[in-house]
Amino acid sequence: MSSELFRPTSIDRLSEMLVTASEDGRSVGIRGAGSKESWGPLGAPADVVISTRGLDRVVEHAAGDLVITVEAGTLLADVQRRVAEAGQWLALDPPEPGATVGGVVATAASGPRRLRYGTPRDLLIGITVVLADGTVAKSGGKVVKNVAGYDLGKLFTGSFGTLGVIAECTFRLHARPPALRAVAVATDDPAGCYAALRATGAEPSATEWDGATLTTVFESIESAAEEQAHAAAAATGGEIASSPPAGFGTRPWDGSSVGLKVTHRLGGLPSALRAIDELFPRARVRAYVGSGVVLLGVDAADLASLDSLRSSISALDGQAVVASASVEAKRDVDVWGPVRGLEVMQRIKDQFDPAGRMCPGRFVVT
Amino acid sequence: MSALADLTSACRARLKPSQVITEPAELRTYECDGLSSYRSTPGLVVLAESTTDIAYVVAQCAALGVPFVARGSGTGLSGGALPRTDGVLIVASRLNSILDLAIADERAVVEPGVINANLTAAAAPHGYYYAPDPSSQQVCSIGGNVAENSGGAHCLKYGFTAHHVTGLEVVMPDGSTQRFGGLAPDPVGYDVVGAVVGSEGTLGVVTEATVRLLRAPQSVQTVLAAFTTIEAAGDAVSAIISAGVLPAAIELMDALAIEAAEAAVHPNYPAGAGAVLVVELDGPTCEVDAQLADVTRLCGASGAFELRVAADAAERGLIWKGRKSAFAAVGRISPDYIVQDGVIPRTALADVLQAIDDVAHRAGLRVANVFHAGDGNLHPLVLFDEANGETERAEEVSNRIIELCLEHGGSITGEHGVGHDKVVHMGKMFSAVDLDVMQLVRCAFDPAGISNPGKVFPTPRLCGERPGKRSGVHPLQEAGVADVF
Numbered sequence: 043m044s045s046e047l048f049r050p051t052s053i054d055r056l057s058e059m060l061v062t063a064s065e066d067g068r069s070v071g072i073r074g075a076g077s078k079e080s081w082g083p084l085g086a087p088a089d090v091v092i093s094t095r096g097l098d099r100v101v102e103h104a105a106g107d108l109v110i111t112v113e114a115g116t117l118l119a120d121v122q123r124r125v126a127e128a129g130q131w132l133a134l135d136p137p138e139p140g141a142t143v144g145g146v147v148a149t150a151a152s153g154p155r156r157l158r159y160g161t162p163r164d165l166l167i168g169i170t171v172v173l174a175d176g177t178v179a180k181s182g183g184k185v186v187k188n189v190a191g192y193d194l195g196k197l198f199t200g201s202f203g204t205l206g207v208i209a210e211c212t213f214r215l216h217a218r219p220p221a222l223r224a225v226a227v228a229t230d231d232p233a234g235c236y237a238a239l240r241a242t243g244a245e246p247s248a249t250e251w252d253g254a255t256l257t258t259v260f261e262s263i264e265s266a267a268e269e270q271a272h273a274a275a276a277a278t279g280g281e282i283a284s285s286p287p288a289g290f291g292t293r294p295w296d297g298s299s300v301g302l303k304v305t306h307r308l309g310g311l312p313s314a315l316r317a318i319d320e321l322f323p324r325a326r327v328r329a330y331v332g333s334g335v336v337l338l339g340v341d342a343a344d345l346a347s348l349d350s351l352r353s354s355i356s357a358l359d360g361q362a363v364v365a366s367a368s369v370e371a372k373r374d375v376d377v378w379g380p381v382r383g384l385e386v387m388q389r390i391k392d393q394f395d396p397a398g399r400m401c402p403g404r405f406v407v408t
Numbered sequence: 409m410s411a412l413a414d415l416t417s418a419c420r421a422r423l424k425p426s427q428v429i430t431e432p433a434e435l436r437t438y439e440c441d442g443l444s445s446y447r448s449t450p451g452l453v454v455l456a457e458s459t460t461d462i463a464y465v466v467a468q469c470a471a472l473g474v475p476f477v478a479r480g481s482g483t484g485l486s487g488g489a490l491p492r493t494d495g496v497l498i499v500a501s502r503l504n505s506i507l508d509l510a511i512a513d514e515r516a517v518v519e520p521g522v523i524n525a526n527l528t529a530a531a532a533p534h535g536y537y538y539a540p541d542p543s544s545q546q547v548c549s550i551g552g553n554v555a556e557n558s559g560g561a562h563c564l565k566y567g568f569t570a571h572h573v574t575g576l577e578v579v580m581p582d583g584s585t586q587r588f589g590g591l592a593p594d595p596v597g598y599d600v601v602g603a604v605v606g607s608e609g610t611l612g613v614v615t616e617a618t619v620r621l622l623r624a625p626q627s628v629q630t631v632l633a634a635f636t637t638i639e640a641a642g643d644a645v646s647a648i649i650s651a652g653v654l655p656a657a658i659e660l661m662d663a664l665a666i667e668a669a670e671a672a673v674h675p676n677y678p679a680g681a682g683a684v685l686v687v688e689l690d691g692p693t694c695e696v697d698a699q700l701a702d703v704t705r706l707c708g709a710s711g712a713f714e715l716r717v718a719a720d721a722a723e724r725g726l727i728w729k730g731r732k733s734a735f736a737a738v739g740r741i742s743p744d745y746i747v748q749d750g751v752i753p754r755t756a757l758a759d760v761l762q763a764i765d766d767v768a769h770r771a772g773l774r775v776a777n778v779f780h781a782g783d784g785n786l787h788p789l790v791l792f793d794e795a796n797g798e799t800e801r802a803e804e805v806s807n808r809i810i811e812l813c814l815e816h817g818g819s820i821t822g823e824h825g826v827g828h829d830k831v832v833h834m835g836k837m838f839s840a841v842d843l844d845v846m847q848l849v850r851c852a853f854d855p856a857g858i859s860n861p862g863k864v865f866p867t868p869r870l871c872g873e874r875p876g877k878r879s880g881v882h883p884l885q886e887a888g889v890a891d892v893f
Contacts, residue, residue: 106646106755107784129652150594161594163602164571171845177875179845180838185751187783188819189557189606190826190837191864192846193570196602205598217652243626243692266695307591309512334593360592378596383588386580386852387598393848393871406597 045071045088051096053113053170053178053209060207061176063090069399070174072203074115074142078149080297080366082202083377085403092207094144100124101210102184108215109167109184114144114208121213130215133159135248137292144208150200153291154248154259157333159216162199168212169195171205174395184212197390203401205394219247219261223271226287227280232256233311236331238277244270246332250290253327257286293366294326295339301366302338304351310358311336317354321347334360342371352379381406411472412451415496418468419454423461429453438497441482441489442544445746446828450477450491457502459577459585459615465498466613467583475858478613480521480549484556485747486827488608488863495858498613500551506530507616515574515591517618520551527619536621539566542823543732554614557606559823561657561731562688564782566622568823570605575618578604578611581854591618603849608825609860611853625690628656629700630718632727633685633707634678638662638777641683642757644710645781648687649754651706653699658782659686659731665738665776665789666730672737675730678714685712685781686731688724734778735789742774742791744799746806749824750813754784760812764788767808771801775809785822786813811836826864834866843867844875 050056063070071088073079074095094115101111105128112121118141121132135153136146145151147169152161159165168182171194181194198208229235232251239246239258248259258280260270271282295301302325306314311329314336318325326339351362364377381387384406391398391407398408419428429435430452439447451474456462462478469476475495482489491497503519506527510516511534516527524545528537541560542548548558554576559568566572575589588600595601604611635641641660648655661669663682669675677684687703689696704715718724730737738745752760761777768775768790776789788809792802810820810833820826820833834843843865851871853859861868869875 104753104755106650107753108649109753150599160567160571163599164567173845173875175874177841177845179842179875181842181846183751183817183819183837185753185784185818185822187559187563187568187751187780187785187822189559189568189823190820190830191834191843192849193557193602193606194846194849196570196599197849199599199602200594201598217649217654220652240623245625245692245695262692262695263698265698266692269694270692303594305592305594307510307513307515309510310592358592359590361594361596363596381597382590382595383586383597383600386586386588386600389852390598390600390603390849393852 045091047091047093049093049096053097053172056092056097056207056209057172057176057178059092060172060174063399064175067397069402071401072207074145075117075140077138077141078145078151080368081149082404084369084372085401088401094142094207097209104184105130109186109212110215111168111184111210111212112143113210114142116143117141118143118146125215126218129218131218132213133165133216134162135291143211147199147208147211148201148203154250154330156330157249158247163196165214166195166199166211167214169198169208170210171198171207172209173206174397174400182212186214202405204391204405204407206400219263221262221264221267222285223260223267224283224286225258225271225274225278225280226283227256227278228254229256232329232331235278239274242273242277244274249331251327251329251331252289256331257290259286293339294328294337295366297368299339300342300345300364300371302340302362303365304336304338304355304360304362306334306336306355306358306360308332308334310360314355314358314360317351321351337365342367345371345375348375378406411474412494414472415468415474416452419452419465422464423454427455427457427461429455438479438491441479441484441487443485443487443829446487446490448491448493450495450497451493452496453499454496455499455502459579462498462613462615463579463583463585465496466579466581469496469858470582470856473856473858475861477860478555478609480552481523481547483544483548484552484825484827485749486821486825486829488556488825488827490828501549503615510591511536511621513591514621515618516621517616518550519616520549520554520614522550524548524550524553531621532624535624537624538572538619539622540569540572543735550617550619551614554605554617555607555609556823556825559785561659561780564658564780565654565656570602572620573601573605573617574620576601576604576614577616579613579615581612581856581859585615589618608827608864610850610864612859627693627696628688628690628724629696630724630727631687631700631703631707632677632716633687633712634681634714635683635685635710635712638683638761639758640711641685642761642781644685644707644712645754645757647706647710648703649782651702653702655687655703655782656690657686657688660779660781661731661734662777664774665734665778668737668741668776669730669734671740673729673733675726677730686727738776738789738791743793743795745792746790746802748786748788748790748806748809749821750786750810750818751822752784752786752813752816752818754781756816757781757784760786760816763812764809767805771805773798773802773805775805784818828863831864831866834864841875844869848875
């Protein structure tokens with residue numbers, strides 16, 4: 043059975059479509075660019091699929107205030123192009139090509155620059171959502187500093203569409219640093235290497251260890267990027283380049299492999315890497331050293347080791363989730379693993395979507 | 409017996425006598441928090457000494473239907489910890505242990521009563537610190553900071569409490585204890601930690617927090633720039649931000665605030681200044697030095713007539729002392745004052761300051777301005793004399809300032825919280841539907857509405873009913889009150 047596809051071009055129309063779906067008791071799927079369709083559990087096929095791609099307006103770019111409000115179907119790349127004209131950027135660098143802003147928020151997607159700027163939750167300052175019954179509501183605002191009311195943006199970030207449709211987002215922007223230097227160090231001890239370069243007082247904006255080389259990025263004004271890179275290179279025996287290597291910030295998986303995301307307490311990186319090496323010796327690795335995240339690309343056939351990895355990682359207060367996998371690979375695997383606080387999450391879900399019609403089966407809740 | 413009397417008996421049966429306060433005179437010492445214009449003597453006060461104590465008291469509250477209010481150091485400025493005469497005030501200040509200083513993990517696990525500044529003091533020997541720094545940091549508790557999502561001068565660069573909490577233990581309003589997040593990032597599932605931080609005690613009682621520790625920057629430079637007018641100081645702020653510099657803090661004080669600070673703590677700010685700007689830069693030395701040159705040049709170009717760069721920690725401390733004591737200092741130049749906390753887009757600064765000036769002038773009152781200029785967070789201090797019958801006028805001026813913030817697309821509170829004080833303003837910033845939808849979260853945590861009831865939301869909603877279904881244009885937008893966020 044195929045789903046009916048709707049493509050609202052306004053939040054009003056989106057609301058009306060959800061009212062109709064609600065009256066008919068139909069389940070609703072949400073799709074932005076589809077760049078992360080392979081993320082999360084399969085879920086049940088939805089009766090109705092809402093495409094957010096008709097909601098693609100930049101509502102307001104307040105350049106002097108470093109704030110932008112965009113509809114959820116706007117491409118992240120289009121936002122970046124728009125704000126680049128003012129020497130700014132939305133400091134999120136998930137690599138999925140063609141991703142929409144709404145999709146990035148709904149999946150809490152991040153890249154290596156999370157080291158300095160955080161993840162979507164940290165930059166989202168206002169949100170407009172449409173609930174399963176068509177209710178349109180907002181929280182936050184368009185000023186960075188604001189503690190009025192509950193922050194629904196945090197709850198919707200990473201909710202995989204299960205609380206409602208993200209319709210519009212307001213983000214804090216940053217000035218784009220004018221200069222970049224990358225320091226590459228061949229090492230099998232990324233934690234020790236990172237500690238050595240941090241001891242110089244340098245403050246990197248991003249790091250990534252690909253299993254052989256630790257790349258550390260310094261973004262600042264010209265002289266400071268240069269000086270920090272020199273200090274870091276001297277402390278670690280690294281080499282300086284004017285751009286990160288090809289492949290930096292990309293995912294270590296593709297359509298034919300399975301992506302795992304491992305988190306750990308920061309001091310647990312060596313233990314996490316040992317466990318990974320032992321259980322997934324063939325994995326392709328991209329570790330965000332200093333952020334507590336290791337991404338892995340593994341073969342579906344090796345997923346039998348996932349439970350063992352979860353046991354090892356739980357000692358580091360971390361988790362191992364299947365980030366991306368094919369339909370076949372996902373059928374027999376617990377995508378999320380154990381979830382702390384699940385009972386409360388289910389209660390939240392039941393409040394926002396009591397009939398369980400929004401993106402059923404796509405998240406930890408039912 | 410009343411429910412409160414039953415609760416008192418239950419607490420006496422389980423807790424030490426010194427933990428259960430029922431003497432009217434003693435109860436009255438808890439009648440307000442940092443916002444003393446609202447007072448309400450709690451029906452009962454419990455001085456908790458463990459998570460178990462809190463879980464026990466809350467479970468009893470749930471069973472008996474008695475409301476509870478949690479309190480840390482009681483420094484909040486929105487009446488968030490205002491007690492209820494028909495309820496219990498659960499004081500967490502005895503829960504003051506740093507449970508784990510996990511330096512290698514760049515985290516600390518703390519009890520809610522730990523004093524903000526004490527955490528930084530504990531981390532400092534290791535080269536780390538806790539970034540959120542509300543002006544009350546010498547006395548305020550981390551638990552209170554979590555409840556209010558406290559900011560501080562340095563949140564321009566480093567963010568608020570919400571950006572620094574990675575895990576929580578919460579005693580839920582049914583008395584159960586739940587853990588969310590932890591030492592590692594990106595916990596699986598909804599961002600419950602993000603929802604609880606800033607919920608002002610309405611979703612339960614935080615009994616443990618895991619927070620980020622940041623590595624102390626290699627270099628810190630603090631510049632004090634004096635201007636003849638506040639407009640010139642505002643121009644300097646815009647110039648600094650436009651140049652792509654992100655200082656750790658940019659603070660602005662006007663002539664009246666300077667006068668008050670001089671009277672109270674003698675920071676020795678330049679004589680004749682109509683405004684002073686405090687700009688703090690931190691980071692790698694090479695970056696800070698270059699930015700310092702930019703900032704001093706831009707301040708000069710905007711008309712600064714005196715620039716001082718703090719030569720050492722002592723000089724930096726003195727510059728900050730004037731700023732951080734500004735609220736209390738105003739007491740030296742006025743018998744009474746109201747501290748306001750509103751936010752505007754930074755680019756609206758000049759317009760809003762002029763409008764505040766007009767409002768104050770019409771009311772015949774003085775307003776001292778202290779603000780976190782980098783992020784548009786205003787703290788106008790409305791000076792008045794209650795003995796002279798000026799209270800009502802002062803409140804009108806204060807309310808008008810909040811409306812000005814909203815008219816310019818801002819917020820009714822940047823860091824002090826809604827609490828009890830700003831409940832009346834919530835309906836001006838959010839529609840009834842927005843507030844109903846927010847309260848879905850409340851219903852998930854506290855369906856009986858016993859956790860700090862009466863705070864944040866003007867109208868409690870009955871859990872189970874659906875938010876008023878309104879499609880189409882946002883009602884506030886339609887009414888011309890608010891822009892689309």
